[in-house]
Amino acid sequence: NAGVTQTPKFQVLKTGQSMTLQCAQDMNHEYMSWYRQDPGMGLRLIHYSVGAGITDQGEVPNGYNVSRSTTEDFPLRLLSAAPSQTSVYFCAGGRASGELFFGEGSRLTVL
């Protein structure tokens, strides 16, 4: 099993551009989520999903959209990138027990 796979690993955008961070999991996790990690601020929940067709907002959802058309995929969309969205993004799949399995992370820079 590959686990949780994120692409791309690195991306540079200009302000106002849009992009999608891809996340796929082959662990049959019902729960998937997106976090952003910024220096001194830990991991903050952006959006999450408890199953196909169901998504909800986390702590910092503004500027991001998600969808969950299949159990395996959970893409994160930035519609109009801003410098404040410069961060490292982690996708995670989760078990009912609570353990999160993180992807390798995607480093995004918005100029």
Place this chain on the structure above:
Amino acid sequence: GENVEQHPSTLSVQEGDSAVIKCTYSDSASNYFPWYKQELGKRPQLIIDIRSNVGEKKDQRIAVTLNKTAKHFSLHITETQPEDSAVYFCAASRGGATNKLIFGTGTLLAVQP
């Protein structure tokens, strides 16, 4: 809003010494408290967790304690080794939702050989 405070932000110990990291949470309904370890440039990985019906849990050199009354929980690492050097994050569930976590701001642990 709900939050988790973590201290210290940095911790330096000598190899073989013990390390303790403390967290305080605000949501009285939180019932799940995991700890994640993140090595430099890597993804966070679960190292131990505890639920609200348990006061202490051990796994070899790692232990976690929980004081629900005070809303405190702590990570204890004994006989530290250089490979324990990493950033450690505590987290608390939002209410009973074990998959919705509020993370602390992290502790950079450096184990000096």
